[in-house]
Amino acid sequence: MDHPVSRSRPARPRATLLSLSQTAGVSISTVSRALRGDTRISPATRRRISALAAEAGYAPDTLARTLLGGRSGLIGLVLGPMRNPFYPALLEELVAQAADRGLRLLILHAGEGSMEERTAQALLGYRVDGCIVTSAVLPSRVTAICAENAVPLVMVNRVARDHGTAVSCDNAEGGARLAGLLLAAGHRRFAVVGGHADTSTSQDRERGFATRLAEAGHGLACRFDGGSTREGGWAAGLRIAALPPEARPDAVFAVSDGMAMGLIDALRSAAIPVGMTEGISVVGFDGVATALHPPYELTTIVVPVPALVRRGLDLLLARVTEPDAPDELVTLRGELHPGRSARLPAMLEGA
Amino acid sequence: MDHPVSRSRPARPRATLLSLSQTAGVSISTVSRALRGDTRISPATRRRISALAAEAGYAPDTLARTLLGGRSGLIGLVLGPMRNPFYPALLEELVAQAADRGLRLLILHAGEGSMEERTAQALLGYRVDGCIVTSAVLPSRVTAICAENAVPLVMVNRVARDHGTAVSCDNAEGGARLAGLLLAAGHRRFAVVGGHADTSTSQDRERGFATRLAEAGHGLACRFDGGSTREGGWAAGLRIAALPPEARPDAVFAVSDGMAMGLIDALRSAAIPVGMTEGISVVGFDGVATALHPPYELTTIVVPVPALVRRGLDLLLARVTEPDAPDELVTLRGELHPGRSARLPAMLEGA
DNA sequence: ACGGGCCGCGCAAACCTTTGAACAAAACTC
DNA sequence: GAGTTTTGTTCAAAGGTTTGCGCGGCCCGT
Known part of the structure; x- marks a missing residue:
């Protein structure tokens, strides 16, 4: 009555080359070569040993293999x-x-x-x-x-x-491409919601965007720090919504989709429409699945x-x-x- | 000019017990015991070898250790x-x-x-x-x-x-708790958005919810399959919105927060308010961070x-x-x- | 001064796999 | 049928760590 219902516990002591070689009646190295498909081993022996290995549930010990100087995988x-x-x-x-x-x-x-x-x-x-x-x-x-x-x-x-x-x-190019599209569509007041200041990804996206704007003679109306989080995007959206309408940007680039979603949520909660027909344009970067679907249908650069x-x-x-x-x-x-x-x-x- | 700028490549051949023992002038086993804090080794030797090991960047080879029958970690x-x-x-x-x-x-x-x-x-x-x-x-x-x-x-x-x-x-209890709260708040027409039919989590949550309703003499007005995805929740929301107003549920339980968010998005996109004051009540289960914040502020059971x-x-x-x-x-x-x-x-x- | 016990440490085996070298036997060549 | 290649297999070593056991040397008691 020690262990109530210890189900089928084969606990077979782990198949190894040695155990296989003993049941097969050959040496350890023959088993090893047979399993690795060495042509020096006769096809008959190879088949026989492979069958034995499969039956015993043998799996080569990666640790021992690695110890030999091989790769660990x-x-x-x-x-x-x-x-x-x-x-x-x-x-x-x-x-x-x-x-x-x-x-x-x-x-x-x-x-x-x-x-x-x-x-x-x-x-x-x-x-x-x-x-x-x-x-x-x-x-x-x-x-x-x-x-x-x-x-x-x-x-x-x-x-x-x-x-x-x-x-x-190509984060810089992507940022530049978005800037070019927004410019071509007639936007004039731009804002950026940045991510972690110390990640190259965020930096490059933002830099590409700003550079392309500068080439066209435009600047950034405002910039917010979104900290790469959805909550940061939300906070940035609230601050944009709090601006007087004439001071608001007409296009916002959130350097990651997560922030873009939070941003859109905040703008909409403040009754500021977001979209292609009216209100503020929002673009993102990443291409995460949720952002591509309603209610966001975000314009973004999809990272491959x-x-x-x-x-x-x-x-x-x-x-x-x-x-x-x-x-x-x-x-x-x-x-x-x-x-x-x-x-x-x-x-x-x-x- | 073969490799342009192959930076400092020490490629020291990996510190091992043997290499340490040689520089320390003791045997391999002494090094092993010293590093493991064996009291049989004199404190002086232990300190000396520890210092040597730290300097050489020694890390015990877990593979070899595991091979001995120990645990792999x-x-x-x-x-x-x-x-x-x-x-x-x-x-x-x-x-x-x-x-x-x-x-x-x-x-x-x-x-x-x-x-x-x-x-x-x-x-x-x-x-x-x-x-x-x-x-x-x-x-x-x-x-x-x-x-x-x-x-x-x-x-x-x-x-x-x-x-x-x-x-x-406790998924069943959580589902039941939500049902009890919704009942106590006066809801009468209930819907469920279910997840994967073959996961215990979804099943139990839904079962707990339905059982508690049944105990109070209520049933499910309708049930949707959300497939445990946000998109599934969105689709369910659209179907609810498409119902004639008198046929709509006044409370919906999405068995996971992801589906609940999609559901809320869909209802709102159809101009059906969601919330504590008017419209449809939505509750979820999981407690994912995004769902707890605006614009969802979901009522949910937070999994610890x-x-x-x-x-x-x-x-x-x-x-x-x-x-x-x-x-x-x-x-x-x-x-x-x-x-x-x-x-x-x-x-x-x-x- | 000598034996017992303890302290600090070394020896060697074991874990499992891979692989070069060696070895026996069979199949060739002439 | 003797020499030579091919074929099928075995031997042994290596890789890094842990650990039971053994071995000197030292201290202490007598």
């Missing part, structure tokens, strides 16, 4: 703040594509908390083949450790300030997440096999999604 | 659909709390795609100490593998149908995510050390968040 992952809906989408794509390449993701860090010492221990202790960083807020620690220990590192959706390998959307992830893994794996490869920056052009949240030039209205 | 993770904003929050909490306990998360699967054979290989090959499953849609494969190989498994925010260990919010994760890890670690522990179901009561999206009994209005 582990990618260390540093995740950005999960409340930004862009990151969950990125994560899902990353998991899927990594699995397709036989890689697994080991989460080193998530969110905005500080990176503890344990992160370094994990990075080295589990012998990750490389690291992917999607958050640039506090990467210094991981970046340093990777550099010291020759662990390849690739930033996805971020660009290192002075060096490093990264793949990102699948391609971003694909190129990121390409770059990382290339550096796993060739550690001396020079730093590389890959920039992918985003696609404009013309929604109903902004007045656009006539040429686009049909699309 | 790895928790396999099966994630639910990331587009539901509840999961990113759960993930962030999970990463933080796991790190606090010295554990790392290895992502086995994310999203709704089917579970491939590689998942099994990873689960066994990396010798995960246990698994946490937050998605019950396709767990059969992982559940079976864990059961066969005596790998502890805990479901978080899910309940297994017939057996297994799980920790979840930190406690959920804490108990989940408790249960998992208990089963790592004691594999024969019987199945256990832990249910945590959610907290009512009285927002402005629903008319509530007067006793709550002051709160």
